[in-house]
Amino acid sequence: MYDDFDRCYRAVQSKDGRFDGWFVTTVLTTGIYCRPSCPARPPRARNVRFLPTAAAAQGAGFRACKRCRPDASPGSPEWNVRTDAVARAMRLIADGTVDREGVTGLATRVGYTTRQLERLLQAEVGANPLAMARAQRTQTARMLIETTDMPFGDVAFAAGFASIRQFNDTVRAACASTPTELRLQARTPRRAGTTTGAGFMSVKLAVRRPFAYEGLFGHLAASGIPGVEEFRDGAYRRTMRLPSGNAVVSLRPHPDHVRCDLMLDDVRDLSTAIARTRRLLDLDADPEAVVDHLGADQHLAAVVAKAPGQRLPGTVDAEELAVRVVLGQQVSVKAARTHARRLVEAYGSPIDDVEGGLTHVFPDSTQLADIDPALMAFPKSRQRTLVGLVRGLLDGFVSLGPGSDWNTAREQLLALPGIGPWTTEVIAMRGLGDPDAFPASDLGVLSAAKQLDLPFDARALVAHSSRWRPWRAYATQHLWTALDHDVNVWPPKETS
Template structure:
């Protein structure tokens, strides 16, 4: 199991052991700053392991940059999978990091970040500097540098356009930051990439193809089933292992195409506005749970499974049931969409939920050009005309429209920087939202790793098949969201004896 490295209490021996063995599982947990070279790397960097006396370990790239270190151009530490701490922790620093990744500071500055989190700017800066080694502006600067490098190396955009798209206030600030972070000019950075990868850059028209790395292993079959079975016509498309959908972004919209490859997800983005690159990438990583620590999660769940009775279908010489490695908890691309789609899908099959949602998208979604014809309707549109388009029991329709009105009016705020307790309380205050829906939305919106949907009928059946007592599931903490996914998957793969094998249960199903 990977020992979790706390962001504010880095253990030198544990970190150095990870660097000496080039353990890629620690990439994103911390960075290695080498004083003799002035360079910081990810733990798995293939360079010669530096001497103990020459290294220091820092929790973030921003902290390393704050101390004057430059990013290694060989291992690209800014391109490592993100820290799993931002999901497993629920403190102010982790919630702030999620919002910074979504571009809140670029759009509204530190005041917007502080307001979203409910803290003063001074208090926020103090906590982030103490926990992460850098304040909010330095953390946002590191994100801008990462976005700039992506655009420099993957597009033909002019440097002035890249500076604007990455969120820099001026060309001079852009040039100075790139030189400080990567030790070369933006032009040299592009030329190095072109020599290494060939002259294959697309035209600078908003089309990008990126590799989104993840920590292996990854249960590809589960993610692909989830994407394929929940595809809404007009909004999403699943074809030949490629998931395509339209997505509203802070400055417009984009169409994304995702396919899972060994070690990374191939993401093609057609951005209407290049300023949306960083938040779109952050949302895609959250959506597919690419920053999880699967080795640590799998070992903890396996330990929790110890002592569970064998499933009747397992042969007597089998030591027990082995959970498939690398399962992920799908997140979301848009909070209001997640809530409204979940409410539409309550108590009906996945297929029926897709049909109802497609009708809503067709009737109220904004039409756009491209392979995906619509965006998901805004909360304002559903609040105003949802009752004309939605069908089904009037009580459910009224509840969905009521939730849309709360979102449109600002009475309900859904973003990844909220605390689980506050979010769940606000969701339960809505008519038509019970504990299952509140827990499900909290799990996916916040990437909360420890939500057990114990009332879910499919989860209960999976637990029965695996011999797990849900009343005694504390031993699986803090990974009960991942246990929920395993139970769903196991129940779907083992339908009731004598019944047809199905890929979708009929009630209380992941929407």
């Protein structure tokens, strides 16, 4: 989009927040870059250049605007609607792959040589992988500086910097202020108790409006596994496994943001935890594009207008989601929760939760390698499916994660015994975030389709759904919200 100067400049003139994260505005006369919705007076067109990312702007020598804080805007929705190498690389960078495995590890995961991947990213996003990772570290550091009382040494460590000097130099170059100055200039007062320990922090996660969070949070709460997830004190809470330890995240939705409280075993996991939480809540979506497209269908127009801005209920771990979907084949939500609870209690990692009732982290494929069939109180055919999925994940035959190619993952899943289109599409939708995934045979989808005078035969509905592409997953979410079901109730009627 940043190549369309006239469209971008119109967005800047109107201070349109819908375009925050799509591009940044660089001002040649001041050396500053801003988000499109910056409240400052729009610069003259001849003094403006548009770049795709904050990393590209920083690489070109521009400093972040202290007023609109472009490095804190929502992420670009573009990387979540594409499955090409650049999009997969961007999702992996957000997940912290460069910091953990280097550029070589990133390139290997995407299936390119390091040089090929660097050329692709430079051409499309204006920065190489190291610059993108550096910009992400800077964003994390600024967030911690301005919203917590953490000592700067701990901030540098948590943000992923190799040294205090590198931290100071990078923040000063990117923000035109020292860490001390940023903390003093922070305009929003820090919330009492923002840092109650080395691993606790509270942040606001930015969203694009409209944000219809009831269906999203209702779905997560209704399908939550006891011990792994719960509703408590107005928040959805859950455990998650991270590269350097475990974490508990507590999430409270608001119309324009989500309050995120994190308790981390290791603060180095902060950026990854935030990235995975954003994927869980689909916070980098482009709701206006979805509303405009789906609202044009007369059958969906009413449900779209009733609750615009639906998000896809995602996951913090695609492998976990895949196991849960298999457990939920042909059973109710309540039965699926029961099966998952037994699995968690037998194989999950125990965790201490001083703030609530969470007890375990969901087991990974290694922990499920020798699963006891006696614990699987469901048909033998589904037992074979679960064992086959776990083996596929262990030996690498099935690859699920931020850098996965959605269509390749579908082929790998469909090759496993007992996994058909419904299972595959739900995993693609909720586990991988494919915005065009469509579980047409889902009973809830078909029931809602009948209510809305849509075809309620799966094959006919697939044919009709072609007009919803590339947003069929969001059409699915809108269809689910048409039902009288607990997944649409927030706050939930009962605690988990």
